[in-house]
Amino acid sequence: MAQAEPTPGAGAAGTIYDLGYQGYDGPRRGRRYALWSLYVLSVRNAFGIGRGALPKVMAFVLLLFAHSLAIIQLILGAVLPVDEFEFVSPEDYYGLIQFILVLFVAAIASDIVGNDRRTNTLALYFSRPIERDDYALAKIAALCSGLLALTVLPQLLMFAGNALGASDGLDWVRDNADELPRIIASGVLLCLAFGSLGVLIASYAERRAFAMISVIAIFLVSFTVVGVVVSEIDNDQMRWAIFLSPLHVVDGSTHYIFDALPAVDELSRRGEPADQVAWADFPGYVWPFALLATSVVASALVVRRYRGSV
């Protein structure tokens, strides 16, 4: 067949070249492999890999901010001539970077699930050998994994830095070994809850800007309102309101897991979120379970959302 006229631009697309067609007789790996592919691509997209410059820069900046406290801890620990220096304690870490985490969820969730919906690529995914539930869960897993890099990773970095800064590193690790499972448990619970809530909100918000604003609004407005409610109102029903604020529940869960829930006194209701959590006066184990329940319910709602769409 004749070569396309050498017109510039889209000219070459005008002609169909006849070079035959090869079939495929190799293996077909099926559903689990397809899901793994979807998960890996979504995690890569979360950090801007394989996409434009802007998503890369944004993800990198947020990642850097999330690590900044750990990095400062490392530097100060190395420079200051004290044996055990603690600039930030692990149970307070997430509270200090919670706005970074919310921004990350807002920015990434709308990319991870919103793009497929906006560009109608969803129809192509659903015509593949996966189920709709698989798609929903792979997307939640991708956002949760992305969040791990902003939560558990800086905590581990800080742990390693503290060990290196101590006069006897091995001794320090032996004394503080119980921190490792606490870091992982509190971080994973946070990621599950934030990840599933983020995907849930983004799966309902069609436009990117709307998705981002919704995520930020839901996390921060609930945080502010619940903070005011708990501090200003003193009756038994109102303390339940605290479960409406994911950031408060995360604080409660993390402090419980690190065995660091503050003591309650009359001042705590106007104090830090962790103090307010203590003021609400629920048994400590309630917080991690509440976080887990939030994740399960949010994931179930996401699955339901995708079952309904064709």
Place this chain on the structure above:
Amino acid sequence: MPLIETNGLTKRYSSVTALDGLTLDVDPGIIGLVGPNGAGKSTLIKILLGLVDATTGTAEVLGLDAAREGLRVREVVGYMPEHDCLPPDQSATNFVIHMARMSGIPPAAARERASEVLRHVGLFEERYRHMGGYSTGMKQRVKLAQALAHDPQLLFLDEPTNGLDPQGRDEMLDLVERTGHEFGISIVMSSHLLSEIERVCDGLIVIDEGKLMRTGRIAELTDETAVLAVEVEWDADRLAEMLADRGLEVQVLGRELEIAGGGSDGVHDAILEAVVALNLPLVRMERRRRTLEELFRPDADGAAEASNGAG
């Protein structure tokens, strides 16, 4: 093994009946799926892909139950939707590789398949560019390529020529025909243009309001009619007069005459004698074939016969 077999397939949404007792038995080949908007074409394709459950009735694709074995159906079937469905910030290559992997093709093979199918649809250097800058024609090619990425046995193409200019339409139809006839991949292609269906398809399914209106091989549907078409250089009117005098039913259409009763030899002889007697230059004489368009004219009396013949 039939390509598609449905039995009493019915799909009701709360207020609408999208499919109404559809029973089909379709053989491999390129099949045209025709019907007005809202006829149930998309619902039928979604049920056959196992994405939507039928209210009642059964559907089998390549011998697999679409409702229970949807995953296995989707492993060997490709789907090209009607609407735009490509992420603008990815290159065609990366996208098709990803879609091949989503169909279970291992990474190295997925890369090979992507370049194979993109070459097949006629995308070359531009396949490394982001798809946001593609023309409609290029996007349609990528949509076809992703449907072919896993070398399916059956393709569902929903309005593949939608939005294309006449040349792009021609090229897409050529591509569909080659994919179907040379590479042995069966195709179900929906279109609202009968001329397109007639050009590339072997078989036809016509649905309207969820009901099957007609199905069969195109060759049977456009079978020869009993009408003889006779074309002469000039004096068609005189020839018509003479034939009418001999008791034949004649219609004049410019230089062409349509004469009923072409089945019997006597009519042929009568026409030849008249042409010789008038000393007219005969251009052609042939049995008329129906076009698909004619079948769909509501007043076409041939329609009922054709439907009986094909049913």
